[in-house]
Amino acid sequence: MQIGIDLGGSHIAVGIISEKNIIVTKREINIEKINKTEDIKQYIVDNIKILISQVLKDVGAPSCVISKIGISAPGKIKNNIIYDMYNLGIKEFDLTKILSEHYGVEVAVRNDAKCAALVEKKIGSMQNYDDCVFLCLGTGIGGATFINGRMLEYTKEWGSEYGHMIIKKDDLECKCGSKGCFEKYASMKAFKNGIIKLLNLDQDISSENILKLLINKVNERNQEVNQYIDEYIENLIVGISNIVNILAPEAICIGGSFVYYEEILYKRLLEKLNLKNFNAVRPKVLLAKMKNDAGMIGSLIK
Ligand SMILES: [Zn+2]
Incomplete structure (x- = not known):
């Protein structure tokens, strides 16, 4: 089961995506009003985990069925690391490593415009x-x-x-x-x-x-x-x-x-x-x- 994550400047959306590129189910939250002084990276990771558990619940599946995670993110991507997400005030973010360690699957990130x-x-x-x-x-x-x-x-x-x-x-x-x-x-x-x-x-x-x-x-x-x-x-x-x-x-x-x-x-x-x-x-x-x-x-x- 493939999970697609859209990390935007104002929202985070997570969906289960079929092999035919169709969204089976999706959940999202608005992060526009987030307090910029809090640990924004932790906030993003926590919310992605919550959204993933919600979409899995939507289809009644456990997290072990995840085969791949893809992330769309603003900013520059180099060696699977996100750089310069100016709108979220993040200079460098190794989100793929965090999620890959947590879920034990391949995680890839790509620039949002390129996605x-x-x-x-x-x-x-x-x-x-x-x-x-x-x-x-x-x-x-x-x-x-x-x-x-x-x-x-x-x-x-x-x-x-x-x-x-x-x-x-x-x-x-x-x-x-x-x-x-x-x-x-x-x-x-x-x-x-x-x-x-x-x-x-x-x-x-x-x-x-x-x-x-x-x-x-x-x-x-x-x-x-x-x-x-x-x-x-x-x-x-x-x-x-x-x-x-x-x-x-x-x-x-x-x-x-x-x-x-x-x-x-x-x-x-x-x-x-x-x-x-x-x-x-x-x-x-x-x-x-x-x-x-x-x-x-x-x-x-x-
Ligand atoms: Zn410029």
Whole structure:
């Protein structure tokens, strides 16, 4: 029995995943309000163990039936260890070792954007493309690259970190230490923070309410909101153009919370891309099919 774990910046989800990549049962908890002063690593381990026992209980199975555990995590993965999970304030976390010792099975961890990309390639929007790029627009921008149908995986280092491609020289400071990184302008976090500032909204406003408000403002033809969206899309296109010039993908698939903004952002992105000249062949720009469960399933795809 395979267990998939999605360790996100705001939640932990655990599921039993079938050999056919279907979720048999899943459980999750929100960790957004976690007290940052407590031992966050211990907190994560404790909650993963609780969630695993809950999903096993759902199907009436003991823990000895677990054959493999996969983890999807933000941050950089090197030698099966997680590094730089900035949003949880974790610099280094050998979660695979802890779980492997506890359950006595193989545990593998993979970057969350790469998990989602593998799912899109196998059963989602990128199935019919050999050369394609996945961009995960969420808190930051993660990515993955497929050439000749295979995802580029690095033996010693991480790569396809499109979020840290510099699109503006000496501009906004990024957590990675550089300035002007793509994700400072085109991540969904950057987009939402800009809207909150522009409309003077409460910092804690939910994503659903931001979306509702934006739809109203766009329908009312609010000029400053429309200008802001245009500027966001133009920055996104700078990054996409760079990727197209370097890799000439047949398709670029966009995932992350961007997919919930199909009306407001995706349609406008397509309109503006149609007006653009590309040196390489114009790629298809697609939306990810698999939403929240992609990490959990992708953590187990070979
Ligand atoms: Zn950066």
